[in-house]
Amino acid sequence: MVRLTRAQQQARTRATVLGAAAAEFAEHGYADAKIDRIASRVDLTRGAVYSNFPSKRSLYLAVLLDSWPHAPHGSVEALHTDAASASEAFARTWLERLPLAADDAATARLRSGSVTGVFDDDNGRAVLGELTRLEALMLALSLESCPPSAARRVRVAELILTMLHGADHLAGAAPGFGDPFDVARACGHLAGLDLADTWDPPHLGFIKAAELCDDPWPEPEDGIVVVLGAARLSAAEEAVRAAAPGERVTIAVVTDSPTETGALVRLRITGLAACLRRTFPAAAAPPVHVDLDEGPALATAIGAAIADDTEAAVRVRAGRVLARARGRGAGHAVAVAIPPADTSTGRDPS
Template sequence: MVRLTRAQQQERTRAAVLTAAAAEFAEHGYAEARVDRIAARAELTRGAVYSNFPSKRSLYLAVLLDSLPGPTAGDTTAVEPVDVAGGAESFARVWLERLPLSGEAPPAGRLRALSVTGVFEDGPGRTALAEVTRLESLLLALALESCRARPPGRRVRLAEMILTLLHGANHLAQTAPGFGDPFDVARACRHLATLAADDVWAPAHLPYVAAARQCHDAWTPPPTMTDEITGAPAGPAGPGVVVLLGTGRLSAAEEAIRAARPGEHVTVAVVTADPAESGALTRLRIADLAACLRRVFGPAFRPSLSLVLDDRAALASALGVEATDDTEAAVRVTAGHIVARAHGRGAAYAAATAPIPADSEEERR
């Protein structure tokens, strides 16, 4: 008889819980699912379920994360769209593949759609959901801005409108199956790209942001981190800007992107006080979006942004910053040293616009 190690037993228990939970959520939906029934399906105790997942919500998110497909050939063979309109339509077509099938049971359809409708009804959860959607809009906008044939300007408002339309189509597919044609929705996204939008970037608070504090601190980043956008190792050793954002402040990522110097790399690390819920929500939404972007824009899409999910607060600890849902902190890294630090609202902008010391500039060259 083969004896399992403690880690192997924990992994087996977790897998059993996830399998049972997926069946429960597919049959009853999130609201009507019961942890007692999940435990019975897995032939475990209720305590064993909660020892692996602290809440029904965290378990539901874990099931959705477990359902995400791994990398496919489409991730590396996609053809970069020539223009913004083509990119918008192609992205919509890929994203709409998740829509529930017309004859599918509603609970199972919601799982297919990666739906979190009714899951986050509390204030912090709704805030995290709004903020991660703003971060998704920024990432989609950067992809659209990478198209070869495009007028100048940013595309964040376009990305927001596209995601609004797609999430609306998703909601209707769950509540009124059979209504609407996904191909019409994709063509509508193409049309949105042709509309003129007043897409300027001028947040009202930026003129009042305090300057970053100059310093010369040693910089030793964690050894292993993954860029969620490309799936490649992320190396925020600099030169560039490293931004730590809690799940309640993700919209501030654009401040670093827009204010960074041309050609400069920005690393955005997402931290949270609740990795099992708000952290899992962020991972779910970003992993899903990144997979869609890779399928549409291919390996050529490598924005001057790395996105790291710092669930264990390793990067936050390296920077001496507390990981909370409201964290907003940033540093400028040059020649292996932190040369500027900023905390609080506007920190990303302050670090991105901080001057580079003359001696650091020479050393970098």
């Protein structure tokens, strides 16, 4: 008889609960699913379920993360010669996850990774808004690497995501409506719109200047490291636009609710990143990295709180921190604190 270790037994129980929960959510949907029924499906107590997942919401998100195919099927898309063809290819890849017309409502929501009705409180809705803005930035930066040249394509990316999320909603609410190939072609046409997209937020001129320093840094990567709470994710663009050309920007995401808010961010960002990898080759990818794993460790290294409203940043060169800032605009502050000529040589301009 093989005796399982405590960790192995916990992993087995967790997997068992996830399987039962997937069946419960597929049969009843999120709103009508019951923890007691999930427990009874596998002869566990309600307490055993909650010992592995602190809430129904965290359990639902764990099911999505466990079952949703973040990496779309098929081979990597070919290199696209312009923003329009890249937008259409991205949309085709994103739309692969749409539920089938024959799926019932609950199964459709699971298939598409829908969180409709799951985060309906004010804080949850605020995080979803910030998260979608970060997604738009990630898509825009990839589109900006495609001709014709454009200083900013965030507004186009926002329109594309609006259309795709609308198609996702209709696929669940009105199955069989619309043609996904038409939606993808429409996304390609959106890339050609002239939206006079500029980046000049007036508040950046009033943020507190970064502190110049010369401190050790434990990570090998040079560049700008911005720790952002889940309710401040849109501030990522402030660092990206102020960074020197080609400079690496790491966005480390933190939250004080890792099983709920953290799981939501992971679900959405990993899904989007998989679509971007399919559409844009690594050589054309922007030098921006969203870190979902080392956020708490990087926050500790910076001395920042692990909370949804955190905003702190450092600029690193050759294993040394040359500038640091906290509060609103921290990423922008460290990016403009040292002229690009100095970051290329590693000199401290002070």
